[in-house]
Amino acid sequence: MNQDRTQTVRLWFWRGSAVLLIVVFFVVRALTRDQLQVRVVAAADVQLVSTISTNGRVEPEANFEVHSPIATTVKAVYVQPGDQVAAGKVLLVLDDVEARAREATAESGVRAAQAALEAVTQNGTQQERQMTAADVMRERLERDNARRDLDALTKLNSTGAASSSEVAAARQRLDTAEVNLRALDQSQNSRYSHAETERARAALADAEANRAAMRQVVAQTVVRAPVAGTVYSLDAGATDFVEEGKLLLQLADLHRERVRAYFDEPEIGRLAVGQKIQIKWDAKPGRIWNGHIERTPVTVINLGTRSVGEVLVKIDDVDGDLLPDTNVTVTVTLSSEPNSLSVPREALRLENGKPYVFKVVKGGLQRTYVTTGTINLTQVAILSGLVNGDLVATGTLSGQPLQEGVPIKVVR
Numbered sequence: 001m002n003q004d005r006t007q008t009v010r011l012w013f014w015r016g017s018a019v020l021l022i023v024v025f026f027v028v029r030a031l032t033r034d035q036l037q038v039r040v041v042a043a044a045d046v047q048l049v050s051t052i053s054t055n056g057r058v059e060p061e062a063n064f065e066v067h068s069p070i071a072t073t074v075k076a077v078y079v080q081p082g083d084q085v086a087a088g089k090v091l092l093v094l095d096d097v098e099a100r101a102r103e104a105t106a107e108s109g110v111r112a113a114q115a116a117l118e119a120v121t122q123n124g125t126q127q128e129r130q131m132t133a134a135d136v137m138r139e140r141l142e143r144d145n146a147r148r149d150l151d152a153l154t155k156l157n158s159t160g161a162a163s164s165s166e167v168a169a170a171r172q173r174l175d176t177a178e179v180n181l182r183a184l185d186q187s188q189n190s191r192y193s194h195a196e197t198e199r200a201r202a203a204l205a206d207a208e209a210n211r212a213a214m215r216q217v218v219a220q221t222v223v224r225a226p227v228a229g230t231v232y233s234l235d236a237g238a239t240d241f242v243e244e245g246k247l248l249l250q251l252a253d254l255h256r257e258r259v260r261a262y263f264d265e266p267e268i269g270r271l272a273v274g275q276k277i278q279i280k281w282d283a284k285p286g287r288i289w290n291g292h293i294e295r296t297p298v299t300v301i302n303l304g305t306r307s308v309g310e311v312l313v314k315i316d317d318v319d320g321d322l323l324p325d326t327n328v329t330v331t332v333t334l335s336s337e338p339n340s341l342s343v344p345r346e347a348l349r350l351e352n353g354k355p356y357v358f359k360v361v362k363g364g365l366q367r368t369y370v371t372t373g374t375i376n377l378t379q380v381a382i383l384s385g386l387v388n389g390d391l392v393a394t395g396t397l398s399g400q401p402l403q404e405g406v407p408i409k410v411v412r
Helices: 002-034 098-119 126-159 162-187 194-220 265-269
Strands: 039-040 044-060 063-067 072-078 090-094 222-224 229-234 249-251 255-263 275-278 290-296 300-303 306-315 329-346 350-351 354-361 366-370 371-374 381-383 391-397 410-411
Touching: 039 290, 044 381, 072 229, 090 249, 098 194, 126 162, 194 222, 229 366, 255 265, 255 275, 255 290, 275 306, 306 410, 329 371
Parallel strands: 039 410
Antiparallel strands: 039 391, 044 255, 044 329, 063 249, 072 090, 090 222, 229 249, 255 306, 275 290, 275 329, 290 306, 300 306, 329 381, 350 354, 354 366, 354 391, 371 381
16 A cells, blocks of 8 residues: 555656756746747838949049050150140150151152152153154154155166066065054153053052151151140150050049949949049049939949949049049949838848838737839839838847847837
8 A cells, every 4th residue: 555655656746857857948938928028110111212233443534644655765754743734835855866767768769659640641761752752753764755656666677677576675664663653652742651640659659648647747756735634644754765565654633533433244234424423542532523324324334253344434523633534432322212211121021032020019910012223232122012110020139030029129
C-alpha cells in the first residue's frame, strides 16, 4: 500500500511540474510579446522630390585650342594662365624660318604650274611656237617650189621634153610637202589633247592649294586671340621646342560654360530636356550652381566599367568660378510633387510583387496593401491604402521581424 501511495504521489508530482512549466512558458511568452517595441511613423503630406546624382565635367561652351602648325621653337610668349585678353591680341610667336622656306617652295611650284598650263593652252612654250612657225614657213616654201616644178614638168611632158616618171616624182614631192604642212598646221593649232590640258589645270590648282596652306602656316606662327576670353591653359614657354600639332594654349569665355554629365544607361530614359540640375564642386563646399538639361544622350558610350549617356547641362548662374575640366557632382530633379502622402521607404514591403505596409491598428499590426507612386531615396508616395495620420511600422528595436497579431509598444 505504501509503495502504491508513493508511486501515486510521484505521478501527481510530475504532472504538476509539467502543468507548471506550461503555465510558465505561456506567461513568459505573453510577457515577451508585451515587450516588443516597434518604431512607427505617421503617413503625412510632404513635398516629394525624386532625384538622380552622377558625375560630370565642366567645359566651356566655345573652347579655342591653339596647336603648333609645324615643328619649331617658341620665340616669345606674351600671356600667362588666367589672363583675360581681347580679340586679336598677340598671345605668342613661333619661329617662322622653316615655314617661310616652305612658302617660297610652294610659290615656285605655282609659277611652274602656271607656265606648264600656259604652254598647254598656247600650244607650247614661246620657243616651241617660234620653232613651229619657222617650220611652217619652210614647208610652205617647199610646197610652193614643188607645185611650180610639177607645173613646169607637166608642160614639158606635153611636148615630149620631160618623161612621165619625172612628172610622177614631182607630184610625189608636192604631196609630201602638203602632208608635212598639214601636220605642222595641226601641231601649231592643237598640240595638246583635252586630257593634257585638264591635267595641267589640276596641277596648277594643287600647287595653289599648297601655297595657300603654306601661307596659312606662316600666318599661324603669330598666334592671336580669335575671341575675347581667358587663357586658362598654357603649355609653352619662350625657347621651347614644340612638335607639330602640339597643344600650346586654350582660350575660352569662362562666363559661358556647361557641364558634360554622365548618367548610367538604366537612368537615361528618365531624363528630359529642361529638367532642373544642381551642380556641386568639392573645391568649394557649400556652393551650388543651378542649371538645366540642354541635350539628352544620343548614344551610349563606355566610360571605364560603366555604360553611360552624355548629357549637356546649361549652367544658368555661371559666374566664372567653375574652372574648365573640373569634376563636379550633378543632381537632376526628376519630379517634385507637393502635398504628396508619403511614408519612409523602410516601411514599404513586397509580397509577390504587391507592396504593403504594417499599419498600427488597436495596439497591433495589420498588413495593409497600398498603391505606390513616386519613390526617391528616402520616401515613397502612397496613392491608396492609407490616409494622412495613419501609423505604419518601420521596424523593431530588437530586430525581430514584424508580423500581424503581435502586441506592440509604439516607439516614435
